[in-house]
Amino acid sequence: MTGWLVPLLAGRLVRLAWLLPVAAVGLFALISLAPIDPVQAYVGGRTSQIGPEQRAAIAAVWGLDLPAPERFASWLGQLLRGDLGQSISYNAPVAQVIAARLPASLALIGTAFVASFVLGALLGLVAGATRGQWPDRLIRTVAVVLAASPGFWVAILLVSVFAVGLGWLPSCCAMPPGRLASEVTLAERWHHMVLPVVTLSVVGIAPLVLHTRQSLIAFLDSPAAGHLAAHGASPLRLAFGPGLRHAVGVALTLHLAGAGELFGGSVLAEAVFAWPGLGQATVRAATGADEPLLMGIGLATLIFVFAGNLLADIAARLADPRLRGQA
């Protein structure tokens, strides 16, 4: 059965082999274009305490006094040795900053990935089974409205209702403030994750709901479903029986291919909830002109999106053997 897997992986590796260097050059060129002086961004309001000599010294430590081609060569040389450089805003190696913050983001993204898949497929199946009736119209309206809402605004609404108004859930951070990580219980961690995960799960759910609904409808219109219906199967039973198999493969493929967008959503969700993940680091890197960190995050998310697409391709072929002939 794995006869198709090896060529697929080989083809994708070739693509990654040209995509990564091109992206590295592109990111470096893009970020070198920035008219923002990192030294000025670092010094900020402390202009009176830091004179021109110190500025020159800071620039020399960061290698900013070298011309761009030389900087690129040294960055590339470091990169090939697995060193992403030194983050300015965190004053630590970029790889270390990413490694320290990735688990928090992955916990958020992973939970939201599962939650939105279950919710989206469920709503899509119900909508497809009740086509044209009120549950279908309600679900579609909610999905379309969510698709048109800014994700961070949904987060703000959730905070004002569930954190401020009702006081059920915490509005910020990954754990109660002022406590050591070792003292925090698992229940408290989950409690803090609820609102960010709900935000991240619902904002991007529309395509999943609509596509699941569509592929279920395609199944319900097929002669096979007509036959089962003639034997007395109701649309809802068909939806959660044979229709589930039919629709879920497509849904999983779509969801995996869109996993990269969850990272984009997590940048905003982490900004609202002060979640100590990679999204927050991205914002801090961009506002603090932390170029090495920004490039490191760019490459890391490129691999994240690539992995999502690869898994989507594999899922599509597992669900539909007809695709296996194509590389």
Add this chain to the structure above:
Amino acid sequence: MNGVAASRRSPRRRAALQGGVALVLLGAVLAGSALLPESAQTVDAVARALPPQPGHILGTDLLGRDIAARTLAALAQSLQVGLLAAGCSTMVAVLLGLAATFGRAADHVVGALTELALGLPHFVLLIMIAFAAGGGTTGVIVAVALTHWPRLARVLRHEAQGIAASDYVAISRALGRSRGWIARHHLVPHLVPQIVAGFIVIFPHAILHEAGLSFIGLGIEPHLPSVGVMLADSLREIMAGNWWVGAAPGLGLMLVALAFERFGEALRRTTSPAGGVA
């Protein structure tokens, strides 16, 4: 069965209806903010953090600014930036879509650019480009323009290659017309419907992403009223229970985005009635 009757209405009339709603909303926001008196946006120390009430129908913020007036001004700002950015992005898509007909090499370059643009999460790429362009309103416009083109470019490339393979283009080329001349006179006129529809699909994404960038401080400058900045400011106020500060700007943006998203969807269905998601 009202819903079924509505969906059986002719796609053209549906698109015209949705388009009318979207354009009236856009016009109302732009005209409303232009007619707004200067005094409506000033700081009023007496009327601080008032909940919605007669006189301030959407309440006031901690500085005593009227939320309704400020939301209107912010929406107008966001929509203008969004229109400009979506317009630029459409231009990029048209140029790249047409460039793909200029021979194999050009087609490969456009393909590689598309791959790169889709290789990073959308919002991360937006942040990188906004940063590279120096942030601010210019940064947002450049970032949105350079990130929203791939889907439209792909559609245009497909269409343009179809037309470029037709007989009259071959004759035109045999008569010695240059590729640029053919693109201008034979390709673009055929692509106008797709270009307009593409712009309308890009626009709601443009305003949502502009708001996101402004929210994290990489977009429209904080002293200008914009939805993203208002929502960022509201984060502190909702902790004090002033929920109305955050509700109105987001709702306004959502309504505009929704109107244009539905317009785009209705337009798309006039050309491909079967291939819809609904």
